[in-house]
Amino acid sequence: MSVEVRIPTMLRPAVGGAATVQAEGETVGEIVSGLAATYPGLAGQVVTEDGALHKFVNVYVNDDDIRYLSKLDTKVGEGDTVSIMPAVAGG
Amino acid sequence: MLRLSTRAYAEMVAHCYDGLPLEACGLLGGTGEDATVCYPTANAAESSRVYTVEPKGFLRADRDAEERGIGILGVFHSHTHTAAYPSPTDVTQAPDPAWHYVLVSFADGAPVVRSYRIMGGNISEEPVVLLNR
Numbered sequence: 001m002s003v004e005v006r007i008p009t010m011l012r013p014a015v016g017g018a019a020t021v022q023a024e025g026e027t028v029g030e031i032v033s034g035l036a037a038t039y040p041g042l043a044g045q046v047v048t049e050d051g052a053l054h055k056f057v058n059v060y061v062n063d064d065d066i067r068y069l070s071k072l073d074t075k076v077g078e079g080d081t082v083s084i085m086p087a088v089a090g091g
Numbered sequence: 092m093l094r095l096s097t098r099a100y101a102e103m104v105a106h107c108y109d110g111l112p113l114e115a116c117g118l119l120g121g122t123g124e125d126a127t128v129c130y131p132t133a134n135a136a137e138s139s140r141v142y143t144v145e146p147k148g149f150l151r152a153d154r155d156a157e158e159r160g161i162g163i164l165g166v167f168h169s170h171t172h173t174a175a176y177p178s179p180t181d182v183t184q185a186p187d188p189a190w191h192y193v194l195v196s197f198a199d200g201a202p203v204v205r206s207y208r209i210m211g212g213n214i215s216e217e218p219v220v221l222l223n224r
Binding site: 006008009010019058060063065083085086087088089090091 | 116118136140141142143144146147149150153157162163166168177178179180181184185186187189190192
């Protein structure tokens, strides 16, 4: 299953500047693993070394935050859009 | 340099006023150095000291910017009692070296707006110019 993954500006250097990339997988975790193989620089910004979703990153399937679904086990289907959105914060 | 449309500037400052006594935040969209769209977002931190752009607000802004054919150029937030200068937290958490980091300070009562670039922990102020549109 191929889905579109939206990449915000701050992560685009890790994917060669693209705003969207295509990735294969049945779950968000598979999508992320697939992207990590193609774009090694992206993986460290999305998941921790032990494979959990990074605290400062929010991942959406369409309009839904995967933290409130099944996290990295969240299923994706044909036509879904996955968005990787780093936290924007400060003091 | 950051060139802000008068409309985006007014919306940004109004949103920061509305957020008082807490810090307010949002995103700026545009092209190149021209920020023409203000995307006010909730401060998910609900704090007078720190801010977190409400993640779904970021998602909506990102999508809207794409539909308009523009990009997210930067983030703004208010300092309620300190100067319009990035705090150490702002520097360590700055997500994108290409972004403009805009501060709206109420330390002196009337809002003071300044913009910065933050690259590798280094802060450099840049001029803010208002566009007549």
